[in-house]
Amino acid sequence: MDWIAVGLKEDVPPGFVIPSRIADTELAVWCSPSGTYHAWSDRCPHRGMRLSHGFVRGETLACIYHGWQYNEAGSCHYIPAHPKLTPPDTICVPTYRCIEAGGVIWVSLTETDTPLPALGGRRTVRSLPVSMSAPDLAAHFGAAGFTTIAVVSDHDVLLAVQPCTDGECMIHALAAPDADRSAVSHWLEDLRATLERVPA
Ligand code: FES
Known part of the structure; x- marks a missing residue:
């Protein structure tokens, strides 16, 4: 399984996050204010809350439960209850390759050299x-x-x-x-x- 469409660009404007899935893999698909699309595992590493219920905060995604913020690489970089703490590198969300092309948001759950599907100008x-x-x-x-x-x-x-x-x-x-x-x-x-x- 290479590239799979998980949504349309118009349904995930900058600053929004939606739930999606590819078979058994549940995803939080979000778009940063600068227009970069991301597809992450839909579970917060802290207590397992769905990240698709969270909020885009600048170029980060914040969990709705305790507010932990994850940067674009999926690494936790801010914990509101411990604002002076630098979170360990081990706190990170599994991320997947995600690209918007032709108005479609494409995700690959594995590394792939396969080109994105041709859309023929549609x-x-x-x-x-x-x-x-x-x-x-x-x-x-x-x-x-x-x-x-x-x-x-x-x-x-x-x-x-x-x-x-x-x-x-x-x-x-x-x-x-x-x-x-x-x-x-x-x-x-x-x-x-x-x-x-x-x-x-
Ligand atoms: S469950 Fe996400 S911050 Fe606690």
């Missing part, structure tokens, strides 16, 4: 959940994998698929630059209804 439209596993979705379209699936349609749609659970995935859809976003959005809802009627 533009992002919307995300929507589908009650179908990512491999089953790829199989439905006869695609070799689910990272991106090109769908023959009037809108030149490309689906970037995010595996969530055994029976659910998230579709991040892109379409031709001149496509009517509203029309594509309705087309996607029809597609979802069709997919969810497909027998497992």
Whole structure:
């Protein structure tokens, strides 16, 4: 598994953090005020609170529970209850490679030399959940994998698929630059209804 779409840029503006996931790996995806995207394990090293419930503070992410702040490398650099303490290097959040390209936020859970998926100049439209596993979705379209699936349609749609659970995935859809976003959005809802009627 190389690059996986975990959200759209428009859903995570600078200063925001959201929960996301790739299969069993739960993620806190956040964007710093300077526009750098991050994907971290969604657990605070202190007491395990979800970091996706936290706050972006400057170029750091702060846990909502006791306010520990983690710098862009995932290292704890400030503990409010001990403001003069320099936290040990061992207090750090597992981080993953995360890049925004073409309006899509891509994450790789492992080191990879694989280039980011080609989007063919398409533009992002919307995300929507589908009650179908990512491999089953790829199989439905006869695609070799689910990272991106090109769908023959009037809108030149490309689906970037995010595996969530055994029976659910998230579709991040892109379409031709001149496509009517509203029309594509309705087309996607029809597609979802069709997919969810497909027998497992
Ligand atoms: S659980 Fe995150 S700071 Fe305590």
